[in-house]
Amino acid sequence: MTMxxxxxxxxxxKRGVDIAAATAGLVALSPVxxxxxxxxxxxxxxPILFRQQRPGLGGQPFDMLKFRTMLPVDPARGLTDDASRLTRVGAFLRSTSxxxxxxxxNVLRGDMSLVGPRPLLMAYLDRYTPRQARRHEVRPGITGLAQVSGRNGLSWEERFELDVRYVDSWSLLADAKILLDTVLVVLKREGINAEGQATMSEFTG
Incomplete structure (x- = not known):
């Protein structure tokens, strides 16, 4: 379909806003x-940063950057799953985003946008239905409709439906609302983990 x-x-x-906001954010938040x-x-x-390949626009891989929140896997120390590897500092960083x-x-590089479906794992690409795969029709975001509608407290099916809804109804006004809602979600620290999980359960298709 022609745009x-x-x-x-x-x-x-949207891209101009991403560049301006990411630049301003990196400068203003440099002490943080x-x-x-x-x-x-x-x-x-x-290392201080966690780097992992994630699918971006069109499913093309890019290296996503985050601050580390977990220790390496070490069976001798009992560090075998997310719950045991997540540190106190890491838990705080996640709860505050x-x-x-x-x-x-990543936003400045063009890999991501401020708002869009969250970039998940490369391994999930082959597990999506054609409808779920539509989440890759736009750049992934730091925050998105699913993140302000329940975050990791949602089921995978609910998250993907919200992602597709975002793709179909995207507008600059919708992005602005999601960004404002994100501030409230972060302050409330809701939906950080899936129920019974330290983070989010694996998507198996």
């Missing part, structure tokens, strides 16, 4: 980024 001129213009504005990096270094050692701040670099 209309109006939609192309909105997409260009520095303090968080130091906390990770002192509590978990190196501070671990997501390095993704502003």
């Amino acid at each position: 209309s001129k109006g939609l192309r213009a909105q997409r260009a504005i 980024l520095g303090a968080t990096a130091l906390a990770v270094r002192l509590s978990m050692g190196s 501070l671990d997501e701040l390095p993704e502003l670099i």
Whole structure:
């Protein structure tokens, strides 16, 4: 389907806002980024950043950046699952979403947007239904409709339906509302974990 001129213009504005906001955010939050990096270094050692390939626009892989929140797998120390590997500092970073701040670099690079479906694992690509795979028709985001509608407290099916709804009804106004709602969600610290999980259960299709 050919994109209309109006939609192309909105997409260009969205990208411009992403670049401006990511640049301003990295500068304004540099003290927070520095303090968080130091906390990770002192509590978990190196590396400070967690890098992992995630699918972006069109399912193309990119290296997503986050602050580390977990220790490496170490069966000898009983560090075998997410619950045992998640540190106190890591749990705090996740609950406050501070671990997501390095993704502003991904936004600046064009890998991600401020708002869009969250980038998941490359292994999930072959598990999506054709409808679920439509979440890759737009750039993934630091926050999204699913994140302000329940975050990790939602089932996978609910999350994907919200992702497709976002793709189908996207607008600059909708993005602005999601960003405002994100502030409230972060302050409330709701939906950080799936029920009975330290993070989110695996999507098996």
